Amino acid sequence: MKPIFLELRHLKTLLALKQTGSVSLAAKRVYLTQSALSHQIKLLEEQYGLPLFERKTMPLHFTPAGERLIKLAHDVLPKVIEAERDLSRVKQGEAGELRIAVECHTCFDWLMPAMDSFRTHWPLVELDIVSGFHTDTVGLLLSHRADWAIVSEIEPTDGIIYKPLFSYEMVGLCAKDHLLAQKEIWQAEDFADQTWITYPVPDDMLDLLRKVLRPAGINPTRRTSELTIAIIQLVASKRGIAALPFWAVKPYLDRGYVVARQITEQRLHSNLYCAYREIDAESAFIDDFYDTVKSQSFSTLPGLSVLE
Numbered sequence: 001m002k003p004i005f006l007e008l009r010h011l012k013t014l015l016a017l018k019q020t021g022s023v024s025l026a027a028k029r030v031y032l033t034q035s036a037l038s039h040q041i042k043l044l045e046e047q048y049g050l051p052l053f054e055r056k057t058m059p060l061h062f063t064p065a066g067e068r069l070i071k072l073a074h075d076v077l078p079k080v081i082e083a084e085r086d087l088s089r090v091k092q093g094e095a096g097e098l099r100i101a102v103e104c105h106t107c108f109d110w111l112m113p114a115m116d117s118f119r120t121h122w123p124l125v126e127l128d129i130v131s132g133f134h135t136d137t138v139g140l141l142l143s144h145r146a147d148w149a150i151v152s153e154i155e156p157t158d159g160i161i162y163k164p165l166f167s168y169e170m171v172g173l174c175a176k177d178h179l180l181a182q183k184e185i186w187q188a189e190d191f192a193d194q195t196w197i198t199y200p201v202p203d204d205m206l207d208l209l210r211k212v213l214r215p216a217g218i219n220p221t222r223r224t225s226e227l228t229i230a231i232i233q234l235v236a237s238k239r240g241i242a243a244l245p246f247w248a249v250k251p252y253l254d255r256g257y258v259v260a261r262q263i264t265e266q267r268l269h270s271n272l273y274c275a276y277r278e279i280d281a282e283s284a285f286i287d288d289f290y291d292t293v294k295s296q297s298f299s300t301l302p303g304l305s306v307l308e
Contacts, residue, residue, distance in 0.1 A: 011073035021059025101146035164307035188216035195240030
């Protein structure tokens with residue numbers, strides 16, 4: 001058998017397996033088919049004559065041999081990434097400006113740590129957040145008032161590139177002694193006679209309305225609030241119910257302020273993408289900011305799914 005040399009792609013695959021705990025999710029993370037990933041691991045196992053993880057466990061359980069390679073991946077890959085960043089700085093220069101626009105109220109919870117991490121790699125790139133909540137972030141890109149945007153839908157636009165960030169679950173929230181707390185899964189009709197507390201955004205940005213309520217012909221009474229904590233307080237006081245990202249409300253769930261329930265049997269999922277101008281596609285620091293945001297999100301936010 002032709003010897004198989006350990007490569008960076010193998011370490012990236014193993015790290016993806018470790019982080020996702022699933023062959024199918026890891027394959028999406030490293031842009032391989034599930035069969036191609038399995039074949040890659042099989043060749044490594046044959047090369048070393050050792051299994052790297054136990055099959056049919058969820059999440060995957062790595063053997064001592066697998067854990068040793070995972071440790072190697074943690075040691076080596078950050079150094080490779082740092083070296084590649086240094087080369088990009090040499091090629092393109094270290095200075096620049098990156099103005100970020102967001103269209104979601106909860107984005108700042110996970111965006112700020114990513115920005116802090118990015119600053120350590122690109123200290124001469126001026127980071128800024130375009131102030132205010134924006135419903136047309138792509139318009140800000142086209143008018144050069146922003147350089148990088150977070151959006152929930154892809155709207156094909158000349159000169160704009162979209163890249164996936166992640167998918168996440170929206171959960172229903174109510175007070176612990178609310179009648180709906182007795183139901184494990186909420187349906188559209190459960191919202192009919194309730195006050196629905198939302199952020200003050202246009203209807204087409206409310207996934208619960210677009211995907212669940214409107215198709216069922218339901219449009220409940222609404223109340224709005226700018227702040228997540230204010231929505232949580234209103235829900236806890238039985239002033240209404242809400243639907244928010246699981247990762248955004250998990251700290252409040254852990255403290256027992258409110259309870260979360262699944263929305264429909266299929267679960268309600270929302271997506272986030274980044275967008276930037278096509279003319280900036282070769283910018284090393286814009287490309288690295290995307291990688292940093294995505295990496296930070298999957299390592300710190302609970303319950304995310306890979307978005308293709």
